Amino acid sequence: MLDNEREKRVAAAKLTSGVLDIDPVAVTDHVCRRLVEIVVKEQHRRGVVVAISGGIDSSVCAALSVRALGPGRVFGLLLPEKDSSSASEDLGRLLAEHLKIEYLKQDIAPTLEAIGCYRWRDEAIKTVFPDYQKDWKNKIVIGGGVDGRFNYFKLVVQAPDGARHEKRLDHKQYLQIVAATNYKQRIRKTIEYFHADRLHYSVVGTPNRLEYDQGFFVKNGDGSADVKPIAHLYKTQVYAMARHLGLPDAICKSKPTTDTYSLPQGQDEFYFALPYEKMDLSLWAHNHARSAEELANCLGVSSEQAAFIYRDIETKRRTTAFLHAKPVLVEAVSELGG
């Protein structure tokens, strides 16, 4: 804990967005000190690899890594594919130039093509929309959750003439599309570890607290890393850190997207039930045992809806615990502490 007194004060405060305020100087000092301890003293590596998506989380992780270790010990990777937005690549390049780090761009589309990512995905999409063609765009959006319904997922497709269609997915179609798109995060991670091995570096994972807590990552994909410097920071706090670290305006103002599907897709469309500012507050309130009534007043929703939000948080924690878990041994190997 950075400041116990401050924590106690905040814990007793009225629930407003102010509870997420941080002292960015203190947070920067703390994270940088820990990064050096973890990477250099515990992991005995010479630097870090950071995959830069152009989003706020990886940008802040890269900037903190540069502060902690110096630009010469941070290697950036831009890993676009067919469905990534070109704006993301531009932001990634802007960040790498801004931080003065060595970086490499590798288009992973040919690898994904060869491994069947797009083919498996499109096969599942065609079972829902038989007219779907390669030049159509697609995304998955979440339903339910905050209105008391179970979560379900809809596939949205857009023909070249702009006509959009959407249908709810059954579990087989949903699982196949997600499994296929998860190739993207897993191939990226394979490349990150190639460079980490080559340079004898650690790999930085870039989830914020909301993503980490709610399991918004791919197991053995973006969930895999040696160190996760901002997993304790709410997304709102990551934006505050970006401003403190002096990152380019275009990055500080970027909206969170998944950049995984060909149609633009906000994280709140795909996974979270609410925009990140409200999810942050809801998660903080839940973590600090605030009542659903208090959350309802703060968000301007009914107490019933606030209770649904809490339930959705717990459901996601429960159903994604598997993603955090190490492989389970049938019997402990006590010599290794496992």
Next chain:
Amino acid sequence: MSDIKIQVKQYILDNFLMGGEPEKITDSVSFIEKGIIDSTGVLELVSFIQETYKFRVEDAEMVPDNLDSLEKIEKYVRGKLASAG
């Protein structure tokens, strides 16, 4: 036990419990609270209901009140079948 409850119970036993612990599935037990079905399991259960009883589960009907126990499912399915005539 009614046909609907028997069919759904057998599906849950076969699909989620791999045949084990049938005593866990009482009429009123909450599948979610007892960890019998997770969020993907709910989608699988919906597919099963749609295929078995030949009607569409609407988005607005995907609520615990319709799907989170044998007796709730039976009531929901009977209502849907009755309204379909």
